[in-house]
Amino acid sequence: MVMRTVGTRERAESVEDLSQWLENLKGCPPIGHTSVARCFHPSHGDEPPTWFYVEADGEAGVARLRCLSGGHVHELLDSAERWTFPPAWACRACSQSIAEVVYGVSERGGKADWLAVAVRCVECGDVAGVCDLVLPSLDLDLLLGAL
Numbered sequence: 001m002v003m004r005t006v007g008t009r010e011r012a013e014s015v016e017d018l019s020q021w022l023e024n025l026k027g028c029p030p031i032g033h034t035s036v037a038r039c040f041h042p043s044h045g046d047e048p049p050t051w052f053y054v055e056a057d058g059e060a061g062v063a064r065l066r067c068l069s070g071g072h073v074h075e076l077l078d079s080a081e082r083w084t085f086p087p088a089w090a091c092r093a094c095s096q097s098i099a100e101v102v103y104g105v106s107e108r109g110g111k112a113d114w115l116a117v118a119v120r121c122v123e124c125g126d127v128a129g130v131c132d133l134v135l136p137s138l139d140l141d142l143l144l145g146a147l
């Protein structure tokens with residue numbers, strides 16, 4: 001998996017920095033679109049939160065986010081059907097497990113063919129790629145709407 005070969009430890013000051021980190025990733029398909037994960041459950045009103053617990057399997061390319069403030073579960077695409085019960089993500093630097101999450105998408109001509117999921121530790125800013133997956137040339141707008 002491409003993300004796991006990204007070896008250097010880096011930190012991001014903000015979720016915008018994390019998006020930029022994804023866009024600058026080398027050794028993988030070029031990431032032209034990024035999208036910050038937010039929980040749009042109606043109970044959050046006008047302020048969809050961006051803090052999540054993350055479970056992800058880099059080998060299988062599955063991920064699940066659980067929003068910190070409401071416990072709402074978000075499966076990444078068809079992850080539920082292929083679920084491998086990976087352990088919860090915890091920061092390699094400080095061990096806590098609340099993260100901001102950004103999706104990075106590689107597309108050509110409006111068709112998305114690769115997706116990467118990156119996290120930023122909300123405590124110390126450590127960034128990591130947690131999983132990535134090849135897509136069957138999905139319509140970019142549909143994909144962004146489904147994330």
Ligand SMILES: [Zn+2]
Pocket residue numbers: 039040041044067068069070071072
């Ligand atoms: Zn929520």
Ligand SMILES: [Zn+2]
Pocket residue numbers: 091092093094095096121122123124125126
């Ligand atoms: Zn940390």
